[in-house]
Amino acid sequence: MKVGEHEILEGLYYTRSHEWIKFEGNLARVGVTDYAQKQLGDVVYVELPEIGKSVKQTTEPKTKEMELGAVESIKAVSAVYSPLSGTVKETNQVLQDRPELINTSPYSEGWICVLEPSNIEGERGSLLSPDAYATFLKTLG
Amino acid sequence: MGHPYIPNTREIREQMLDEIGVASIDELFADIPEKIRLRRELKLPRQMSELEVKRHVQAMQAKNKPFTKMLSFLGGGVWPHHIPPHVQSLVQRSEFLTSYTPYQAEVSQGMLQALFEYQSVVCELTGMDVANASMYDWATAIGEAVLMCARVTGRKKVLVPELISPERFAVLQNYASGPGLELVKLGFDWSTGQLDMSQLRAELGQDVACVYIENPSYLGFLETHVEEIADAAHHAGALFTVGVNPISLGMLKAPGDYGADIVVGEGQPLGSPVSFGGPTLGIFACRDDQKLVRQIPGRLIGMTATLDGKTRGFTMVLQTREQHIRRERATSNICSNEALCAVAAAIYTVSLGSRGLRELAEICAANASYAMKELDAIDGLEAPIFASPHFNEFTLRCTQPKLTIEKLNTKLLKREIQGGKPISREFPEFGETAVLCTTELHTKESIDQLVDAAAEAVGARR
Amino acid sequence: MKFKQASWASDACLEPLVFELSRANRTGYTLPQKKLPEVNIPENLARTKLELPELSEPEIVRHYTRLSQMNYGVDSGFYPLGSCTMKYNPKICEELAALETASCIHPYQDEDTVQGALELMYKLERCLTEIAGVARVCLHPSAGAHGEFLGMLLTRAYHKSRGKESKEVIVPDSAHGTNFASAAMAGFDVIVVPSNSRGRVDIEALRKAVSKKTAALMLTNPNTLGLFEDEILEIAEAVHKVGGLLYYDGANLNGILGKTRPGDMGFDIVHFNLHKTFSTPHGGGGPGSGPIGVSRKLEKFLPVPVIEYNKKRRRYYLDYNRPQSVGKIKAFYGNFGVLVKAYAYILLMGANGLQEITEAAVLNANYITRKLQGVEGYELKFDASGPCKHEVVFSVEPMKKNYGVKAHFIAKRLLDFGVHAPTYYFPPIVPEALMIEPTETETKEELDRFIAAMKEIAEEAKSHPDKLLAAPTATAIGRLDEAKASREPILSWRMYRKLPSKI
Incomplete structure (x- = not known):
């Protein structure tokens, strides 16, 4: 599905801060969306979260405990906000050398980390479906 | 009449107001509440013509006695050297002098390349791979270095020598105070001044972020156990930071070759005038390790190519570390730095070249060595107070009971000689002592003059 | 007028690096003959290898002259870089700072031998x-x-002396990045307050944000939109009421000289940018000078030494005896060379001249504002009814929406017109921002040329945006691969030499 020039994949969940979530068994893979990477422009560095870090699902006001590292372009830094509470199990080490994968393959090779969610049932409801995310993107113009 | 720096005359200004439909200049300030409007003239000295200002400032500055018009032995953080005239004439080129930070790479290649060359020169001197485009001075560079060490290691304790320059330490205290770093001073061997290795080892726990030493030290001697200090620091997982006078690196081993992770220092002696202690030039360099590089404070200039890949060019890089992007999470708040002094340093250093810098360092050290020998031979004087090798600065102690070091200096001044910097207040444990400095500006004859005058002052025969 | 920047280029680069020009045994310097015996350095500290470039003086002079020709300064042309106050730097000031009597004095000299320097600093302070x-x-x-940073240290010292643990510094969302960073560096937590629809601090939000924990509010006035914070007295009251201090970021002082004063607005701490308002050249990034002014209650915390004057002995001296001082933030007493220039500049201008600077600078900014207001593509996001002060911020959001032309394309295209780019994407509260500060230096003719260029670019955005995307072309070099530069940073000759493939 496309909204304007922005790709949205079926089968994933989304957030208003432009992360995607893919459930894999009892784990959740997280990355940033096509919209997010286009907003950022050329990504030059990805600050990965530490493995074992425990994070909270993102709510306002945002705090450091909700961050899963950050994505940097030449002139901007954008925190990656955790869509779910849980623990960081794995991070995408390839991004250390090839941060541009965030631009070229945001939904696949450019994944950022894998979480072990601690409260899927309680939190899943606040994630956006592809349709809901598409509607949200349209409001951004 | 027009104004030399405000080209739009009153008539033109009237015309401009007219064109944009504003009745008077005052209307443009109507948004300032009347309560805070200044309805009187600022009380400032009367306006002067260019000629008057020139005469006024010249007359005022004529009350100074420049070290070029007497014999001076002051160093201690800024050091007088001969600056070849082409260095200042090049940095005074308008296009360099009147440009802002090179944010627009396409019209700023000159400044960017010159700063890249500065970074490169600093790396050659220090044995590091990465240098930033400058900090304010040596003292603030130390402050930034320990903050960086704390960020990189996640630790909060910093070990510094007790014989660190007190002024630099005072600055460091303020820089370390934000995140609440703990500064611990390490003692020294009373006969040599060398860092107390057993205390170093005792203090070096898993909580230490940084071990900092100065080489040459503030009191002029060389720290000789550098490899051991580096090993001890690294063994405990701390970073090793070394502070330098870059001129000494013409003859001294690069700190990078004895294990330093970060090198800081005062770049003023590389082509900038002493100028009453400012502008100065903070040197900041580190190893090429991503963990370090991402935490560097200040600007970095990098090499790249045009988008078509055809032509080499230079641009500011890793800007996301800086305050204009990362705001309160930036690696430092520094924005304006000392870029022009950095360019001067590059030009000065390449003018000397490898052999020139070595020879210069050797002359500075040989002069100090001769001065120490001759002064030490005088009854009532001792130089240096530490039995260690020295570079171009050394301690002079006055052991004549009735004479303080300040009185000795007063007597020297009567002979048109500015003696060393007294440290009797900073380090009372060393008695009536001063730090003296020699550079290539001194000759054997001028040192003899000092020795004669000092001998006379202490009432000794030479 | 047509602009073409000099470009010294060989095959795949502009002027080669000084390291590449090096040839063994050349030198650009002569030293006195060695007469004294050499000093022995312990073997483990002796240098065995040093690889600096070796060039003769004429080669060095040509190299750096060529580099300078590929650089753009205020002396080259219009430099409307917002918040940076890029005004003309009088040459007489350079001459005076270079006086032997001013540049060849040592900070540790006997005070009797530096009375002129101390007097100048004392008088500049006044x-x-x-x-x-x-x-x-x-x-x-x-x-x-x-x-x-010093201002924040003073803030901390002040509250500590009153037994208060104030940890929060409030900063408007339109503030300079340094404000956030300086507060954080001094150990404060940063609280952001939003701007209102008039582009000023939202006073209601501010009243909610202040508390016992408030150490200070940092504010620049005129603010970064070039607008005067006309509710400044209310703002000051709200902050002072909870015991907080008001900090004035002096970057925009050129907009109010002689018209109003930060102290009168209620500010407790003020910094000056001598390299902006007082015309000392910016030197490609520095040296600058950022003096701090404080109200009476903060005086005792100022760093040591303080310059005092003994009337009886008619002698200036350095006072270190300040028990409540925050200590030091720099090894010596300031960037003296810069201070000489600023002092000379203030004398050259006088009280009337300083006021005239502000009038001319503000008029120039308003002239640009009104002439570009209504031009399709350029939009004023906030209150456009009243005057601006020293600068104006346009948004090119319409151009981005309609033609995909972003603010930095316009900035880069301006370079082709021989105009330095404005500040862009700042303040962050304005989308696609172009921040334009003309200063008093520019003539009406220059402003008209600039306005014409801006209009032409707006037309180009419509008719052939491709031209904009290709800009700049009149500069020494075209657009650079900045992503590559930050992904694989090459930061020195040493790093470059080690690379398997060269650029």
């Missing part, structure tokens, strides 16, 4: 004190951000 309406000035800080 001038700045009057200009800002404060009680005392400290000249130590090397730059604006350095002054901010």
Whole structure:
């Protein structure tokens, strides 16, 4: 599905801060969306979260405990906000050398980390479906 | 009449107001509440013509006695050297002098390349791979270095020598105070001044972020156990930071070759005038390790190519570390730095070249060595107070009971000689002592003059 | 007028690196003959390898002259870089700072031998004190951000002396990045307050944000939109009421000289950017100078030494005996060379001249504002009814929406017209921002040329945006691969030499 020039994949969940979530068994893979990477422009560095870090699902006001590292372009830094509470199990080490994968393959090779969610049932409801995310993107113009 | 720096005359200004439909200049300030409007003239000295200002400032500055018009032995953080005239004439080129930070790479290649060359020169001197485009001075560079060490290691304790320059330490205290770093001073061997290795080892726990030493030290001697200090620091997982006078690196081993992770220092002696202690030039360099590089404070200039890949060019890089992007999470708040002094340093250093810098360092050290020998031979004087090798600065102690070091200096001044910097207040444990400095500006004859005058002052025969 | 920047180029680069020009045994320097015996350095500390470039003096002079020709300064042309006050730097000031009597004095010299330097600093302090309406000035800080850091240290010392644990510094969302960073560096938590629809601090939000925990509010006035914070007295009251201090970021002082003073607005701490308002050249990034002014209650915390004057002995001296001082933030007493230039500049201008600077600078900014207002593509996001002060911020959001032309394309295209780019994407509260500060230096003719260029670019955005995307072409080099530069940073000759493939 496309909204304007922005790709949205079926089968994933989304957030208003432009992360995607893919459930894999009892784990959740997280990355940033096509919209997010286009907003950022050329990504030059990805600050990965530490493995074992425990994070909270993102709510306002945002705090450091909700961050899963950050994505940097030449002139901007954008925190990656955790869509779910849980623990960081794995991070995408390839991004250390090839941060541009965030631009070229945001939904696949450019994944950022894998979480072990601690409260899927309680939190899943606040994630956006592809349709809901598409509607949200349209409001951004 | 027009104004030399405000080209739009009153008539033109009237015309401009007219064109944009504003009745008077005052209307443009109507948004300032009347309560805070200044309805009187600022009380400032009367306006002067260019000629008057020139005469006024010249007359005022004529009350100074420049070290070029007497014999001076002051160093201690800024050091007088001969600056070849082409260095200042090049940095005074308008296009360099009147440009802002090179944010627009396409019209700023000159400044960017010159700063890249500065970074490169600093790396050659220090044995590091990465240098930033400058900090304010040596003292603030130390402050930034320990903050960086704390960020990189996640630790909060910093070990510094007790014989660190007190002024630099005072600055460091303020820089370390934000995140609440703990500064611990390490003692020294009373006969040599060398860092107390057993205390170093005792203090070096898993909580230490940084071990900092100065080489040459503030009191002029060389720290000789550098490899051991580096090993001890690294063994405990701390970073090793070394502070330098870059001129000494013409003859001294690069700190990078004895294990330093970060090198800081005062770049003023590389082509900038002493100028009453400012502008100065903070040197900041580190190893090429991503963990370090991402935490560097200040600007970095990098090499790249045009988008078509055809032509080499230079641009500011890793800007996301800086305050204009990362705001309160930036690696430092520094924005304006000392870029022009950095360019001067590059030009000065390449003018000397490898052999020139070595020879210069050797002359500075040989002069100090001769001065120490001759002064030490005088009854009532001792130089240096530490039995260690020295570079171009050394301690002079006055052991004549009735004479303080300040009185000795007063007597020297009567002979048109500015003696060393007294440290009797900073380090009372060393008695009536001063730090003296020699550079290539001194000759054997001028040192003899000092020795004669000092001998006379202490009432000794030479 | 047509612009083409000089470009010294060989095959795949502009002027080669000085390292590439090196040939063994050349030198650009002569040293006195060695007469004294060499010093022995312990083997483990002796240098065995040093690889600096070796060139003769004429080669060095040509190399750096060529580099300078590929650089753009205020002396080259219009430099409307917002918030940076890129005004003309009088040459007489350079001459005076270079006097042997000013540049060849050592900070540790006997005070009797540096009376002229101390007098100049003392008198410059007095001038700045009057200009800002404060009680005392400290000249130590090397730059604006350095002054901010000192201001935060003073803030901490003040609250501590009153037994208060104030941990929060409030900063408007439109503030300079240094404000956030300086507060954080001094250990404060940063609280952001939003701007209102008039582009000013939202006073209601501010009243909610202040509390016992408030240490200070940092504010620049005129703010970064070039608008005067006309509710400044209410703002000051809200902050003072909870015991907080008001910090003035002096970057925009050029907009109010002689018209109003930070001290009169209620500010307790003020920094000056001598390299902006007082015309000392920016030197490609520095040296600058960022003195701090404070109200009476903060004076005792100022760094040591403080310059005092003994009337009886008619002698200036350095006072270190200040028990409540925050200590030091720089090894010596400030960037003296810069201070000489600023002092000379203030004398050249006088009280009337300083006021005239502000009038001319503000008029120039308003002239640009009104002439570009209504031009399709350029939009004023906030209150456009009243005047601006020293600068104006346009948004090119319409151009981005309609033609995909972003602010930085316009900025880059301006370079082709021989105009330095404005500040862009700042303040962050304005989408696609172009921040334009003309200063008093520019003639009406220059402003008209600039306005015409801006209109032409707006037309281009419609008719052939491709031209915009290809800009700049009149500069020494075209657009650079900045992503590559940051992904695989090459930061020195040593790093470059080690690379398997060269650029």
